[in-house]
Amino acid sequence: MAARAPRPDPYGALGAGPSAGAAELRRRYRRLVRTYHPDRQSADAPAEAVEECVRKFIEIDQAWKILGHEETKKEYDLLRLEDDLRNLGPVDAQVYLEEMTWNEDDHCFSLSCRCGGKYRVSKDEAEEVTLISCDTCSLIVELLPRS
Numbered sequence: 001m002a003a004r005a006p007r008p009d010p011y012g013a014l015g016a017g018p019s020a021g022a023a024e025l026r027r028r029y030r031r032l033v034r035t036y037h038p039d040r041q042s043a044d045a046p047a048e049a050v051e052e053c054v055r056k057f058i059e060i061d062q063a064w065k066i067l068g069h070e071e072t073k074k075e076y077d078l079l080r081l082e083d084d085l086r087n088l089g090p091v092d093a094q095v096y097l098e099e100m101t102w103n104e105d106d107h108c109f110s111l112s113c114r115c116g117g118k119y120r121v122s123k124d125e126a127e128e129v130t131l132i133s134c135d136t137c138s139l140i141v142e143l144l145p146r147s
């Protein structure tokens with residue numbers, strides 16, 4: 001079986017956390033690009049150092065291609081979220097959105113978890129997210145497409 005390629009971590013490449021906002025990401029990107037730009041390396045730097053620099057520069061560039069745009073960033077965040085959830089544990093139940101309760105106050109659908117906590121999903125998220133984690137325990141429900 002072929003080993004799975006490690007998933008690129010654009011946040012890590014920019015030295016930022018997953019909750020970093022657009023302005024912070026941009027700031028970090030600009031600073032890193034200045035540091036690692038191949039044109040800025042001294043001519044007598046050892047070959048390995050130059051190579052490492054180029055590798056890093058490409059990594060930063062690719063990270064920015066994902067995180068520098070609202071659309072691609074959103075897509076990546078969703079994938080990441082689902083990945084995180086899958087790593088958390090098995091799916092506890094499958095639900096249709098119609099089975100969840102709409103809360104006018106906080107504009108989200110919710111469902112009680114057996115731990116007493118709640119599964120919550122906003123209207124927008126419900127269109128794209130398929131796994132929802134309980135806000136209290138580690139249980140997950142799978143949101144099924146509309147019947």
Ligand SMILES: [Zn+2]
Nearest residue numbers: 113115134137
């Ligand atoms: Zn729970």
